[in-house]
Amino acid sequence: MVLAFNTPTDRLMSRIAITIFSLGALYxxxxxxxxxxxxxxxxxxxxxxxxxxxxxxxxxxxxxxxxxxxxxxxxxxxxxxxKTTAVPKIKKPFDINDYPLSKERVHGLLQDGYIMVTWANHHYLDFAKNWVYHVKKAGVTGYIVGAMDDDILKELADLEYNTWRMNSGIVKHDLGWGSPNFHKMGRVKISLIKEFLLLDVVVLISDIDTAWLQNPMPYFNRFPEAHILTSTDQLRETVSDDSLELFPEAGASFNIGIMMFRQASMAFVDDWIKKLEDPKMWDQTAFNDLVRLGATHSDRGMKNLWKGDNGKLVVGVLPASIFASGHMFFVQRKFQELGLKPYVAHATFQYSGTPGKRNRFRELLYWDDPPEYFDHPKGFIHLKIDIPKDMWEKSKGIQGIMLAPALVNHMKLVHYQLLRLRAGLLLATLTGRVLVMPPIWCEIDKYWAPLFDGNIPGSRFKKPFICPMDHVLDIEASWNRPMDVNAAGPHIEWKEYSFFENPRLTPAVNKSRLVAHACTGDCEGGTKVSPVKDAKVGVAAGVDVENLKEALTSPQALSYKVLEVSSGALDVLLPAWLTLPAPEKDKFMHRLRHYPSVVCCLQDNPGWVWYDLMNDIQHEDRFGRKFSGDKLKFFKGDSPAVAFEET
Known part of the structure; x- marks a missing residue:
């Protein structure tokens, strides 16, 4: 059928329909x-x-x-x-050539005109991390770390630290104090000072074994006249506030591990570099020789500044209590005595190499450990040692030169604690838990030369005091290096004495405690070890290692993260190690022989005395000498001194 529009009316109606449809479509x-x-x-x-x-x-x-x-x-x-669309940052592949030392890079890092500089090889990577952590925490942004090898350069770059490639050619392992590499590094350091001064900056040089606790730049700004500010090995402060030390009263060796240089020191630095052309010259000795030439005295009107290098150099000695050496900070703790806030701790004056430095920082909670350091699948051991009052009262210091009789009270005090440490070592051996070191209280200091008044000559501080661990125990040679298990038994892990005070230790660990206490007579049921009940376990005199291990490694005992051992329980456990089976006991004794260090030094030969973890029994020391532990006696001889009578 075909529609036909034959009439005018049809055509009109069709047009109207098309119009309506079109309007509808448009709408x-x-x-x-x-x-x-x-x-x-x-x-x-x-x-x-x-x-x-x-x-x-x-x-x-x-x-x-x-x-x-x-x-x-x-x-x-x-x-x-x-708006600008954010484009994800694509990390550029590591390229050693992207980390030059240039004026443009350094000036981009300046903080109030200063740049804080340190350096490290790959062996000291954890020190570099700790250094940067504390620098940043102190509010310092103007810093840069020299990478002495390309391995550490990549590590520092990945961490997005401010760094540059030194390409020093110095070994990647421990430099070793006094070694050829150590002295080579000293010369590199002095050249670096000049390189930075040529970049038109104020340079603050810092050794890597430091922890910065305050931003020092505002302090340095108090002395704009100074060409050089230097730290010191002075062991007795000449000021009781935060003023510069008085010179020449503070006449000990200046320590070049912490120094500030302004542009006016350039000629002096050139002379210093020239003096080091002598291969036998130590960088610190050269500095001290030059700066003291024609030196004047501190001028109180000039804020204790003085002139050195025949009047050409304005010098200031940083206060020893707050720009502190290892002795002023970790041993004397002079900043606490004076009520001052320290700027920096430098891990000098210690006796166990790099591991000893690391432990010093950990002991005073200035080491940046990762979260996993504060947990362990088998947990920890906390020793509670109560020192008898009379022993404490007799250990308040000695006077005069150091002869053998002066050691008696100190050795009794230390060995009382070492015997209880031995009980802790046994518990660590039996349970696999980590032993947290107890603080070791001492009456006598330690040095590389004879003591006076029980101190390093020139120092003074209250006794008794908490010894750094490296004063009494050989961290570097024995504690830090796993011994041969065939000779010394299972490896014993350990932590610093302040571990349980560290705020990074979670309450879930620190409050999960099983307390070992001493039973009066036998424990419950006539046994030598009581079962775990209400977060407690009892031990009685005569307990043997078999029963002890069974009780302390039970699932219920191991459900607690910390085994806390009371002073009374430690007393009970003193002889328990003697019940070890013969092969295990021999291995345990081997370990005990190699853990101690020496007290040093006496005025007369033989000079030093070994501490002894078996001083309560007859035994043979690491040198094959036999001793009885019933009488304390000192004697002279050509061999290293011993603290007990030879039989």
Whole structure:
């Protein structure tokens, strides 16, 4: 059938229908086309802009056909177009050539005109991390770490530390105090000072074995006249506040591990470098020789500054109590005595190499350990040692030169604690727990030469005091290096004495405690070890290692993270190690022989005396000498001194 429009009326009606249809179509395009376009735009063309657009209109009644929604979407689209799209940062592959020492790089790091500089090889990576951690914590941003080899350069770059490639050619392992590499590093250090001065900056040189606790730059700004500020090995302060030390009263060797140089020191640094052309000259000795030439005295009107190098150099000696050596900080703790806030601790004056330095910082909670350091699958041992009052009262210091009789009270005090440490070592052997060292109280200091008044000559501090562990025990040779298990039995892990005071130790670990106490007579049921009950376990005199191990390695006992051993329980456990089976006892004794260090030094030959973890029994020491432990006696001889009578 074909429609026919034969009459005028038909044609008129058809035109009207077409007009109505066209108008309707136009209205439909207007009403539906615009939102459909934006829906297509948001879901197909630019799908990732949808969240950004919709987030701005989430409070509206979202009708896609409403004029308000469409207007808002258009407005947000314009705003989004004006924003810079964040492009994910693509890390550039490591390239050693990206880390030069240049004026542009250094000036970009300056803080108040200063740059703080240290350096390290890969052996000291953990020291570099600790150094940067404390520098940043103190609010210092103007720092840079020299990478002495490319291995540590990559590590520092990955950590996004400020670093540069030194390419020193010095070995990657421990430099060793006094070694050829140690002296080579000294010469590199002095050359670095000049390199930085040529970059037109104020340079602060810091050894890597330091922990910065305050930003020193405001302090240095108090002395704009100074060409050089230097730390010192002075062991007795000449000022009781934060003033510069008085010179020449503070006449000990200046320590070049912490120093500040301004531009006016350039000629002096050139002379210093020239003096080091002598291969036998030590960098610190050369500095001290030069700076003291024609030296004047401190001028109180000039804030204790003085002139050195024949009047050409303005020098200040940093206060020894707060720019502290290892003795002033870790032994005397002079900053506490004077009520001052320290700027830096330098791990000098210690006796167990790099491991000893690390432990010094840990003991005073200035080491940046990771979270896993503060947990262990088998947990920890906490020894509670109560020192008898009369022993304490007799250990308040000696006077005069150091002869053997002066050691008696000190040795009794230390050995009382070492015997209880031995009980802790036995518990660690039986349980596999980590032994947390007890603090060891001492009456006598330690040095490489004869003591006076029980101190390093020139120092003074209250006795008794907590000895750093390296004063009494050989960390470097024995504690830090796992011994041969065939000779010394299972490896014993240990932590510093302040471990349980560290705020990084979680309550979940620190409060999960099983307390070992001493039973009066036999324990419950007539046994030598009581079962674990109410977070307690009892031990009685005569307990043997078999029963002890069974009780302390039970699932219930091991459910506690810390085994806390009371002073009374330690007393009971003193002879328990003697019940070890013969092969295990021999291995345990081998370990005990190699853990101690020496007290040093006496005025007369033989000079030093070995501490002894078996001083309560007859035994043979590591040198094959036999001793009885019933009488304390000292004697003279050509061999290293011993603390007990030879039989």
């Amino acid at each position: 439909g395009v207007y009403s539906f086309g615009r939102p459909l376009y934006w829906r297509f735009y948001a879901t197909v063309w630019r799908p990732f802009e949808d969240v950004a657009l919709s987030s701005g209109i989430k409070t509206l009644d979202y009708d896609p056909f409403s004029a308000a929604v469409m207007e808002k979407e258009e407005q947000l689209k314009k705003e989004l177009a004006n």
